[in-house]
Amino acid sequence: MPLPESTVGALASILGTEAVLTRAEDLIPYSFDGTAALKQRPDAVVFPRTSTQVAECVQLAARMKLPIVTRGSGTGLSGGSVPVPGGLVLCLVQMNAILDVDARNLTLRAQPGAITQRIDEAAARHGLFYPPDPGSMRISTIGGNVAENSGGLRGLKYGVTRDYVMGLEVVLADGRIARFGNQCVKDVAGYSLKDLFIGSEGTLGIITEVLLKLVPRPASRKTMLALYDRIEDAAETVSAIVAARIIPCTLEFLDRMTAVCVEEYAHVGLPTDCEAVLLMETDGHPAVVADEAVQMEALARKHGARDVRAARDDAEALQLASARRNAFAALARRRPTTILEDVTVPRSELATMVGFIVSTASAYGLQIGTFGHMGDGNLHRDCRCRAATTRAVCPLTPVG
Numbered sequence: 001m002p003l004p005e006s007t008v009g010a011l012a013s014i015l016g017t018e019a020v021l022t023r024a025e026d027l028i029p030y031s032f033d034g035t036a037a038l039k040q041r042p043d044a045v046v047f048p049r050t051s052t053q054v055a056e057c058v059q060l061a062a063r064m065k066l067p068i069v070t071r072g073s074g075t076g077l078s079g080g081s082v083p084v085p086g087g088l089v090l091c092l093v094q095m096n097a098i099l100d101v102d103a104r105n106l107t108l109r110a111q112p113g114a115i116t117q118r119i120d121e122a123a124a125r126h127g128l129f130y131p132p133d134p135g136s137m138r139i140s141t142i143g144g145n146v147a148e149n150s151g152g153l154r155g156l157k158y159g160v161t162r163d164y165v166m167g168l169e170v171v172l173a174d175g176r177i178a179r180f181g182n183q184c185v186k187d188v189a190g191y192s193l194k195d196l197f198i199g200s201e202g203t204l205g206i207i208t209e210v211l212l213k214l215v216p217r218p219a220s221r222k223t224m225l226a227l228y229d230r231i232e233d234a235a236e237t238v239s240a241i242v243a244a245r246i247i248p249c250t251l252e253f254l255d256r257m258t259a260v261c262v263e264e265y266a267h268v269g270l271p272t273d274c275e276a277v278l279l280m281e282t283d284g285h286p287a288v289v290a291d292e293a294v295q296m297e298a299l300a301r302k303h304g305a306r307d308v309r310a311a312r313d314d315a316e317a318l319q320l321a322s323a324r325r326n327a328f329a330a331l332a333r334r335r336p337t338t339i340l341e342d343v344t345v346p347r348s349e350l351a352t353m354v355g356f357i358v359s360t361a362s363a364y365g366l367q368i369g370t371f372g373h374m375g376d377g378n379l380h381r382d383c384r385c386r387a388a389t390t391r392a393v394c395p396l397t398p399v400g
């Protein structure tokens, strides 16, 4: 149902007419996110540029009893930015400034619409590093990352977004602006309210500024590909590497179908004739990197890798990592509708789970590509949580 003219006028007086969309054709792109089969057209989409404008929109929506859904880039895979009926989408992509990099305190302040990759690039200009790197980092926003507590390819060693959030500015449901956390490394007194907002998927308030912790940029990195004829061998290599007290920054897995699709899409020289590919990357001091790379190669071979290849240079390493980031897009090219599931199991059960996916695909005549952060999980917490995340992508057409 269209919004009353008076409400549209009130929104325009806060934001300017160009920052308020109400025409059906303009609203369609904001009716869905990365989640298949969830769609709902909003009544309006607005683009605030300041925290005050966000607060004023929230106050207006509260008075008019208009539901608000906050949106970053809409890459979410859990439907969080899909509007509710009769709702207003508050899209923060125009609040995209990186406000400052404080190289003395190793922090970065940004507006919520700043693109994740831009944040790491800004840190890199100071020799610093923002490690969380969701596969979507070229388009996802930092506000979306915080709201989803996103992980990424480097999660095994560096953790997830929560581990880098030092402070937040948020607009609460009644339009008040609140600040939680600060630049102090030791900030232990009282409730950690910022942590409530991390992973809250926009349900508690709207994040309007983020203060992030940065770390020194690793001086060196080495990227390798291990190729397997048995998926189980790749899973066992992951366990063996961690058991050897090596925490690589990346241990990513692609099954044959994913590797074939990625290669067709990105042409990076991924092998397509093996059952599993493990993308392994270690970073840090050059001597440590060299030592770990030798050990990881030996462990991969010991656990059945038929070949282990090292990236020739940084450019090739980057190409391999971005090929992995493109796995979802590459698989999605197969069929018009693609369902992506995230599954987490204890690392020891990975081979069983992958085997189950393969047998399910064959029993129901589906094409399923499996890939993911094979070494990822809550290792930094306790051994009960030793878990790995794997994605199974199912282009929705029976194998022809």
Ligand SMILES: Cc1cc2nc3c(=O)[nH]c(=O)nc-3n(C[C@H](O)[C@H](O)[C@H](O)COP(=O)(O)OP(=O)(O)OC[C@H]3O[C@@H](n4cnc5c(N)ncnc54)[C@H](O)[C@@H]3O)c2cc1C
Residues within 6 Å of the ligand: 033, 034, 069, 070, 071, 072, 073, 074, 075, 076, 077, 079, 080, 081, 092, 112, 133, 134, 135, 136, 139, 140, 141, 142, 143, 144, 145, 146, 147, 148, 149, 150, 151, 152, 153, 201, 202, 203, 205, 206, 207, 208, 325, 328, 329
């Ligand atoms: C190809 C691909 C690869 C991906 N890889 C990964 C991955 O490796 N790891 C991972 O964790 N996720 C991954 N994702 C999922 C997704 O990209 C992340 O969840 C990302 O953080 C979403 O950011 P966004 O800006 O697109 O947020 P949106 O999708 O717009 O929003 C996501 C949620 O955050 C809320 N939100 C957004 N901005 C704010 C804000 N400023 N204040 C309060 N709430 C807000 C929304 O209401 C919604 O609930 C991937 C998605 C795709 C399509």
